[in-house]
Amino acid sequence: MNLQLFVNGLVNASLIAPPAIAFTLLFGVLRFPNFAIGGYITVGAFMAYTANVIFAWPLVAATLFAMAVTALVVWLSDVVVFAPLRNQEPVTLLVVSIAFSLILENLVRLFFASDVRGFDIPLERPIKVMGARITPEQLDILMLAFAITVAVHVVLRFTRFGKAMRAVADNPVLAQVRGLSLRWITAGTCALAGAIFGLTGVFAGLDLVIEPLIGWNLTIPIFAAAILGGIGSPMGALVGAICVGMAEELTILVLPSTYKIAVGFLIIAVFLLLRPQGLFGQPEIKK
């Protein structure tokens, strides 16, 4: 049982970690916590559904399609909604992004209604590993999530684009002055984050059910993971995701599961009180 809970936690973490990293990347460049992640993930899930079930594409192709569309949506949302508001306080933008998430979610509802949906692939029975059960599909998600984390880390650390992203996150004015095009780097970051959100939509659709609230339900865990990791650090986000994923699953050992969400929050609160800058964080976001 305990090993199973551990595996459960890992699968949770693999669902949360990539979007938490994407959230962190976006935060660096946009400089506010973009809560529209819920909307983006929902868009991703429904785009993949459209391609997979309505157009009858194979899931891999549908996933790529979802990633592309979501990347476009994230970029457009920045250009149309957020970029003109860049002088606002981060908290104001946070509220705007929640509003935008609601808009996306309800646009999806306009076209797809609130019905539950699933991809056109059969459910799988688990394989047993040392008494814990895991499905091949979950294993894929787990490995992909890990691969994404490592890939993002490598990109940030060693590639030209990654360094540019970090430079913009660090000091956007100076980055421009040194010749970096804010527009292109922002667009690139949006696209990268968007692709990850789209992929998360697919993961979530495989794991849960596809419905307009699918992204919203994941928003708090993702945000929590990013915060625990100290916003701005991909590796931190991974560790944060593991903490949040585990905490949610292990709650059941201590409390009725109806308090699951509460315990997640409590852990975050206690943690923040002890270590206000997160696991790997560097302080200062206010101005």
Add this chain to the structure above:
Amino acid sequence: MTGSQPAGPRPIIEATEVSRNFGAFVAVDRMSISVREGEIVGLIGPNGAGKSTFFNLLSGVMRPSRGRVVFDGADITKLSPSKRARLGMLRTFQLSREFSRMTVLENLLVAPQVQLGEDLLPLFTRRREVDEIERRHFDRAKEVLAIAKLEHVENNRASDLSGGQKKLLELARTLMVDSKLILLDEPGAGVNPALMKTLSDMIQMLRNDHGKTFLIVEHDMDLIASLCTSVTVMAEGRTLVSGSFDEIRQNRQVLDAYLGGAA
């Protein structure tokens, strides 16, 4: 080290063997200093010597890893910045920090400590007193604005000021407060030479007429020379040497580490 000074008025602040490290890096290393009432002490030294960190330790923005700080006879090592301020210690910041969306006048009015009107109840029960105090502060603010030559921008948002004006505003804010010791962190940086005169006059006046004591971190040697009664040179987290400005400028170590050939 400070023993070279003649016995005079009692020390207002005394730091003994204060240290602070960040991980393995020791920013301030068993630093001691003593400032007597009415003195203007200059704290100089190369960049990275730990002057700003030392200021943070004195003002309570950071806690020392080791050592003791005594202010006006009381051990304040563990007090919060606001409590230190209420005991009469004030500071400014190297990069000026103003309340940016408030007006210049408001920036000054907020400074006086423990205002009756900052509590909720007196707003309803002791309105007249609140108003009287406010009037007094307002009059004082007007004087200070005149001294700092900021009258013409009193209703501007502080964020609209130029860098040098912000510096002045920061210093002006300290004039609104009844304090015994003022810690100035590079008051001259970014201030125009002509305004530097205003600034140095202000400090002189505060010391002579109001009996205030200053500890100043500064790179402008003219300012240090014209103001300071004694100077302490810091390097690598500790006192290199201290004495009068003239003694300092002759010191070979100081010349090598700090002043270079220029002085």
Add this chain to the structure above:
Amino acid sequence: MAINLTRRNALKLGAATAVFAPSILRAQGAEINVGSLTPNTGGGGPFGPNITASHKRVADLVNGQGGVLGRQIRLYQENSETNPETAVRAADKLINVNGVVGILGTWSSSVTLGIMPKCQTAGVIQMCTSSSSDIPMADEKGLVFNFQALSPVWGDAIAKLAVTRGYGSYGLMALNNDFTKSMVDAFAAVVGADKVIKEPLYYNAAQASYRSEVTSLIEDEPDAVFIPSYVTDFTAVYKELYRQGYEGAVITTGLSVGPKFKEAVGDAADGVIHGLPVPPLESPAYGEYLKEAGLEDTGNVQHPFGTAGRDQMSTLLLAIEKAGTTDTAAVAKAIWQVTTGEGKRTVYNVTDGLAAIRAGEEINYSGASSSIEFDAEGMVLGRDFQLAEIRGGEDVVLERLKF
């Protein structure tokens, strides 16, 4: 200061609503106003639209035939969002702006109960499909009619089937709400507390995962698990059950396993046992409903709540014709008269019913969701209850119970 401002706002409001005033006034003069408040989004999202559509179809039908009491029906439709906060304000608008005689179609108990104080004060009839046993208690004026069997009935019926299958042990898990909780209690009472492996597990809707709940549920490998829930959360829970390799029987409510569920989980849906109150499939009214809604007769239950929507609107309109007035107390009394009692002429749709009433006959409306008989508290008495198992992607009826 603030008083001024509120008044100013009120004026602004007045101005905004004045735009609509002509139509409203006309409506109040000649038409009979009926409110429909359905869960088109939120937890009831999968069911609300069917109810909404049914209300509209019946109202349009009657209007096409000249209306009731010679007056047209004006239907005002609002979305409760399955949220009592929103519902209260929507009800407010229906009552005070649209002047409705009744509010039909509320689904979750919290919404039905939430708007009840307003409805009671204004003397507005409520017709719902909610299952909380609080409903009759809160209805002090006898204006509330429930078209749904209360949840203990569900638990009871489903449990009896389970007992005949002879499962040795049960795991219980349910969505955390009143409806499902009392169902769990009823279920446990029938199968016997000794067979229930451990405390029932309750979970909240909209969780990011149900993994550990499922792990804990099947930890001791019960022969069967009973999971009363709604379709969105059940689908996620069921996927998890399947993926954690649970091989025992899965029992739930029929609400959770509609066509969307089957579509979403595919072949893995086989073997799920479920039950819910159903329309009498052999009833002519149900057959007519299918035609009206443009559905094929699959021999299976479709639109369990859509049928109730049809019956709500039909019953209300028949009762108004019967009462000869829109005075709600009289209409409420007439609702019993047109639905309950013996020796009357049975009608299956509103057209026949209106004709019969106008011909001076006593009628008993028998609906698409049930034969529609109310007890003294306005709770529907008999609804057929169907137990089925999914085999090959289709519901195979195991048993149909009559109450």
Add this chain to the structure above:
Amino acid sequence: MLAYIVSLATFVGFFMLLAIALNLQWGMTGMVNFGIAGFYALGAYTSGILSSKLGLPVGLAMMVAVLAGLAAGAALALLSGRLRDDYLAIVTLGFGEIVRLIILNEDQITEGPRGLRIAEQPLAGWVSVENYPLLYLGLVVLAVAVAFALSETIRRAPMGRVLRAIREDELVASVLGKAVLRHKIRIFAIGGGIMGLAGALYAHYVQNISPDVFLPMVAIFIWMSVIVGGAGNNWGLLLGAGIVMVLLEGSRFIGDIAPWIDAEKLSAGRIILIGVLLIVTLHLRPQGLIPEPRYRNKFQRKS
């Protein structure tokens, strides 16, 4: 129609109370609070349970509700007052959700998901049943007026100045000798108390409350009100709360004029509309409809 306007105005009043409280906390002091629904619920349930289950007089129950909000606000600020914006956002959001979960799960006390019925109403029987809503509106308006006056007094006084200073730069405020944490705790408590009052008024007005009412969505609407109206400005947020509520409710009438629009699409459209309102407002008027007034000292005009 009039009855509807009265009822809508009453709801606007609840929104205004919440918005005034948020403005004290965030607009003036810069403390983020996404747990508004939690304070609202706390007030509603405290007053509801005390009056309906324990038989306390309604007035007293409502006063306890205010105290509960006050205490919760103080405690929350004491624990989290030092956190930076985004962390405070999640901690307060967590507070709101925890309150809701407790209400949901501790059904022996709160009646859980089935909802709490509250028959008791303040000043019941003073006027006829038909006129009672108007009386209640009067009560709500009075509450709004008092909260507004309190907030304006604070804003104009040295207290408001300190709060703004803390909003701008906590460290400098503390170096100037201001007891930052104490100020934060106090203002968070006052805001919490006002939210508690709003909850109590809400509970006795609708007479049936359930945990579903107190979703984080409430906080979103209040934030929108404050931002649309203009943060830091008490007049602005009254306007903002009015606009958000009127739009939220007014868009219902679209269904009456255009009954062919599918109800599900309509409600999706309404949420989209509110979201677009916020975004468009900020694009056109970045400081909100009525921006924070620039400070003028009362002695300045004379001199």
Add this chain to the structure above:
Amino acid sequence: MSEALLEVENVSTGYGKIDIVFGASLGVAAGEIVSVIGPNGAGKSTLLKAIAGVLRCSAGDIRIKGETVANRPPSEVARLGLAYVPQEANVFRQMTVDENLTIGGWVDRGHVRERRERVLELFPDLRVHLGTRAGNLSGGQRQMVAFGMALMVAPSVLLLDEPSAGLSPKMVAEMFAAVKKVNATGVAVLMIEQNAIQALDISHRGVVMAGGEIALIDDASALLASENVSELYLGTRR
């Protein structure tokens, strides 16, 4: 003096809709150092930001090598050979010194290696700190990194906003020496300095700004000699 590399013509600029600088005109030729002096709030930094493209001009024109750059994004201005070193926040604090220098060479990445060597020759202190995060450096070292970054692209025009602010006297001397050395390679330098006397000492010409306008442009030596100027802007102490 040869033809101006940088030409500023009648430029008005400021923050948002409010102008702070009105109708400023000046030119800097290749191999020339021009110092801008003036009281606080005169609009010196604002003018520099406008030239670098960080602020928009409400009127006037700015040309580099004859090409208009006014109101173009700063990244494009940088590509045309202008390197601007702001006064504050002039390094990437979270990145290492080495990474800072790499970003410095962004628009001319072919020469990163050799130019880094040149910068390290100019500021040997930085060599041991290549792997250090710039945020952890002392103020003087940061100033060197900021300056060094600007030199990673072989700029034709260099804008320096108070390069000596916050530096110890010894470092001030080193910094000015470095400026002179770079200038000697033919780079046009426009710099703001409060340390006016020392700055004018190494400058060819000086610009005096006051109240958002250019009050006076003259040879550096003439400005140093002028009694008016020294009383108003240089301080009387010498």
